[in-house]
Amino acid sequence: DSGVTQTPKHLITATGQRVTLRCSPRSGDLSVYWYQQSLDQGLQFLIQYYNGEERAKGNILERFSAQQFPDLHSELNLSSLELGDSALYFCASSVDLRRGAGNEQFFGPGTRLTVL
């Protein structure tokens, strides 16, 4: 158990809908990262938040957005869903005391999203 929690574990929805994925980092970790894992794209970094502020952005679609709240939990919002958004979405957290320190990231169990 990494200490990172994600809810829900599974989510089934229809095209065009909007969903919210939730992540709680390990106690003491200030950084939260979101990743998408799909068969064709592999594991892709989406976005990072550090202590409430966006720090880095990867291959995140405009239809997707995220935020980190004062209690450090994070939410990933996916809207106007398409079939191709079906994937496993991981949240990870790290201490990140110093920027660019290459801290190891600890991953949650993931949320499996199925878009029908």
Added chain:
Amino acid sequence: AQKVTQAQTEISVVEKEDVTLDCVYETRDTTYYLFWYKQPPSGELVFLIRRNSFDEQNEISGRYSWNFQKSTSSFNFTITASQVVDSAVYFCALSETYNNDMRFGAGTRLTVKP
């Protein structure tokens, strides 16, 4: 831009065999970090090791060992005396100094047969 290549898509071995998973990376940074993660059938990603670019010492942890060679931009992972529980997808990843974008390789699926 950083890039990680895991050329072996799938490897199958029989229990007790040694197996090496290859990882080759590209980066323009002089300071960077390399990682290995394991993804068992249950799906979670488990951190195995972190290595920074200034530390080329090989590391051994039980049956696991890692060989980091800057000259060939490789960070290979060897499992000695493999066991069925080692069956998983293994990912190599790279993180640059001022870029928190951890770039993962495509992964190598290891199957260890009894």
